[in-house]
Amino acid sequence: MNSAPMNSAFYDAPILDGRRAGDLVRTRPVFAPQLIGAAGAWQIIYISTNSRAERIPASGIVLIPEAVAAPGATAILVYCPEFRGLGGVCAPSQLLAIGTEPDTAGIEAALGRGWVVAVPDGEGLGVTGHGPHTFLAARAGGRVVLDLARAVYRGANLGAPVAPVLAWGYADGGRAVAASGELHPWYAPEVDLRGIAAGAVASDLAALAPAFSQGAGAGVGLAALIGLSRAYEHIPLRHVLTDDGIAAVAEAEHLTGTELLQRFPQPLAHWCQRPDPWNDQWWRRVLALETLAHTKPVVPLHLYHGSADAVVPVQAGRRTLIAYRQRGTEVSWREYDAGHHDTASTATSDVLARLGEDITGRPPITARVPPDSEHAARS
Structure with missing residues (x-):
């Protein structure tokens, strides 16, 4: 298989004219040296949309198992790992191709079940510029x-079977897959989504923001400010920064997660004009927009958390559970006597077992849009 350098033209942004969200633009086979269970791997470029419903290019990797499970037991698992960085070589599709992805246990376990695993890089990672x-x-x-x-559905050359879709993510990856469940009925109702597992999820960023803006998580606070201001760049959000903060942001937005934490250990307030930058009218609006459980997912949602999690406090996960239950969501909860990183690995077998039940225990879902759901999801 080809192991072309990451700075090749493959990751150049495609022309978007005439393309729909979910269209597959280009593919290339690569080798995933860390994964024993992958018979094939494809880096892909596809079309998605951003938080303003504008079309954007996106990248990811699709992993084909050595032996695809029998019909009725196989699945396409969209797997979203936690934060890898704001820039540099930290997109999962690149890390897996060069053998430096730090989170492979869950991927390997899913491949072992005979599932296709598709890993998105996320908006702003992978695609050049x-x-x-x-x-x-x-x-x-x-x-x-x-x-x-x-894109996997439409990629006839990828060798993926027609199968139900599952989504699994952890921390910010967990937030992404939980949001996909809310968006699914009106954004992609043709996708046969059967179940979602999300670990260490905070539904309310406003409650969590002060905790990750100082101490060991200070760099994460800076990353949050950068990431959210990029997603909502039509709103004046960086006005809270000092001149030194503007310079820090210009450097930080090109760094991997490890580089970011090493380079910027200062509290977020160090770079801002006020001690609590989140308590600003524009930031309060954005944090409210990014609160989960706006609507009820139409598929089962499996939440889990570590009781000793020092990165995303378990209380934040419990509040997420309550918020979804109040919406009438079919939601389960599992709590582990472990910290943030240990929970991510400890939960793997339980997560895959629950998602496996969603494949075999539920009929295909035909998502319909409740009268007010599209408005709620867009607001």
């Missing part, structure tokens, strides 16, 4: 998830 990544913008992430499923 379209960064920084819109970190924590769940509504943009949800569109990228659903359009990747569409």
